[in-house]
Amino acid sequence: MSTARQMSLGLSMRYHGYHVAAWRHPDYVPGCNVDFSAYRDVARHAEAEKLDMIFFADGVAVRGTDTPEGALSHDMKNAELEPLTLLSAIAACTSDIGLVATASTTYNEPYHVARKYASLDHISGGRAGWNVVTSWSDQEALNFNRTENLAREERYARAAEFVDVVKGLWRSWEADAFTHDKAGGQFYDPAKLHVLNHKGPFFQVRGPLNSCRTPQGEPVIVQAGASNQGRDIAARHAHVVYSVSQTVEHAREFYADLKARAAGMGRTGAAPLIMPGITLYVGATQEEAQAKFDTLQALIDPLAGLALLYTFCGDLSGHDVDGPVPFDALPQGGIISIGAGLLAEAKAGNLTIRQLYERVAAGFTGRFLIGTPESIVDDMQMWFETGAADGFNICPPMLAQGMQDMSDYILPELRRRGLFRTDYPGTTLRETLGLA
Template identity: 80%
Template sequence: MKKMRLGLSMRYHGYHVAAWRHPDYVPGCNVDFRSYRDIARAAEAEKLDMIFFADGVAVRGTDQPEGALSHDMRNAELEPLTLLSAIAATTDHIGLVATASTTYNEPFHIARKYASLDHISGGRAGWNVVTSWSDQEALNFNKTENLPREERYARAAEFVQVAKGLWDSWDADAFTYDKDSGQFYDPAKMHVLDHHGAFFNVRGPLNSCRTPQGRPLIVQAGASNQGRDIAAQHADVVYTVSQTVEEARSFYADLKARAAEFDRIDNAPLIMPGITIYTGATQEEAQARFDELQALIDPLAGLNILYTFCGDLSGYDLDGPVPEHIFEDKITIGSGLLAKAKAENLTIRQLYESTAAGFTGRYIIGTAETVVDDLQHWFETGAADGFNICPPLLPQGMDDMSRYILPELRRRGLFRTEYEGETLRQNLGLS
């Protein structure tokens, strides 16, 4: 029976915008290695496929409405590759995936860092490929504004091509270590990339052996047309933020079809929509956990989370309709949020409350049976190969997965009881 793939997203110690205000949130855990280590070990004990850290290279929020940034928890965190290298030394099986932008990095740096993580972890590294969309990031890299979208994605496509080429610098048996002859490596099995393109000139080779997985996994999270093309050609796993099963099926079918155009029929990317789960022993308990966090949303933080997609709504009645004419579709996720507001006739307050509950992603409230019914429906009807779990609060969200969701998934034969292989690639069933 086909098994569901599951990852745990750990950024910020919770995906509810008010997670840090919850009584169980430990101040300072966002920069406490031991806390992340313990959650990663708990996820590994439950045989999850991977842990994941999103990332940005700036405090990306705009202080709109004024004072909102000081109410936002997304401003202090650990650099994810450094963090995952430390976690790698304390775990044995779980995959380690981190975001790195193609806009403000160079291919050689990224190829080398992820190759090192793959070696350190024994074949468990994955690179989540993104482009940087915010001007705040540009200001940290000698620029006054971000690159135009078309240029960002063209750079990203070439960036991934170069990184993959660098990971192929050495054959698996290139390093002979022949003490008698004095030969350290076979020169015939070393390959100089010598790439010359529109954005990059990279000679190579990479100063690293071929990694345990052959190359680190490539993960992609952009839903734009250009992002889908990069995913279809290169990605092993794709994260999405679909709000409805119909939207998810459309994305799933489109991406699999695009992959087929690159002759990737048997090795098309696995598609793992994000989901935030509020659960408990009863429906009432699950709802109470949700309501408790919703009550902690500061209006400034709520309006700020909408600002990137909808502009400044602070001058409008929070209990009035979302003013359609000021919507700004700066990144693809914004269109889904406005569609949700239209379909459900949400007020501004209701929209930011809904958005805050899963940090713009989908959320579900229910018992283990209700939640797994939903996940199974998506999994078996062409909407998902698995899910990127984005808990509202950690470590409590991982505890709830262990107590409620995973036992029910296993009871239905939908999730593993033991890891199948040594590497992330093997455990995901990828070629």
């Protein structure tokens, strides 16, 4: 195996495809987004190709306002499997690949999260990862006895304390606390039990966690969020950061900032690993790749396209979709960081509303590439070798085809250049990621 630095690669599997029109493609199997066997088969394929991890984002609501009217009924993002339940089932069908899922710090309690992810780590033999996010949508608030979401500052302050509590609970027991001394009658050594007794602004949690120390010591922590508060949480706690950068210049700035913040907090080593999201349209030729892209783009329903823009543009249904983006009429406050970057791109390119929602749909707000294996891997290698990424979170436009394209085109080219492994280096996710 090569000893040179190699990429980390994750596969995002939510919705069985990230393109907004994937469900309309002739090859998409209706109902696969709630079909365990479909996810199991893709996970096994990803493991056979030695990917670091599979990843499920999550939200605890149908996150949409049906604006423009009728948009929700044209969107596939309204029925899915709860990710920890799903990953526990996948854990029993796999042996090496990392299993990462989102759990929000806004609408969970720390004890629940600590216990569930510790259990997944035990079930999987040390492959669990928790993606830390705050919830931003009012639709989620309405499902948890609230009429609107928490304010940004409160959400992030709660999240920072939440992660501290979870990590404290994971450290309730030392690794050798459970003696199982049958002759002496002692099940655990009380000197190796540590009761948390946390009392803070948001949480009072006594502990201990009713789970022994996990195979990894603690599950891997992943973070996704580009705000200043999110970056601080990532720098302090995260082992992996999923980022969204449209340009290599922005990616390098983000990469350097996160590494510097982590170092400033006394962290050493490579963590946090930065893995920008990327959607790939790849073919044996440029024409073949373009045809794959064009087929999906032609299936975008305008209602679904406008709904994609609603979060950061508001309702644009009263404007000509083939006219310019009405920047002066857009909401000026509360635009999420992803939206701000896309709007800057739209202004720079003088995009129409249709062109903007097509741009958003193609990469599900993230970056996308269309090309041959050589051209795409050229781009990935440039990011990897110039301080923009430690690897990538692959967000395929459609599964299982997206994983097959990785297997047929991208991974052979990465391996030919010595940029990706041919086997797992160990049995835990930490070992796979090269973490202490």
